[in-house]
Amino acid sequence: MAKEGSFSINVNRAEKTVDLVIVGTFTPEQVQEFVSDYTTKAKSINASEFTLNADSTDMDVLTQEMVPALENTIRMYQQTGFEKLVVSIKKNPILKMQLNRIFKNTGFTNAEVKEI
Structure with missing residues (x-):
């Protein structure tokens, strides 16, 4: 069962x-709450001067159904205009490859995956 x-x-x-x-796994309500909180905090800064550090060490390999939702989230981060995006994951070559492919598909050139 998903967390x-x-x-x-x-x-x-x-x-x-x-x-x-x-x-863990978000409900649709949690997604809305996340987007609202994210938008409020992103508007409070000059994003082009900030790095977005995303701790995704709890993330598992993505299913095909999850890819479009994550691509939309990455696009939201990109549109905010952060200087850089750093996604931290546990050492997992498959997940790293999936994330790098999503960065390429979304054109997010200043994003990197950091394995810890």
């Missing part, structure tokens, strides 16, 4: 980062 979803979004003005942690 219930949760998230946190913290703006670190001193380090010029937005630190994002996403865990």
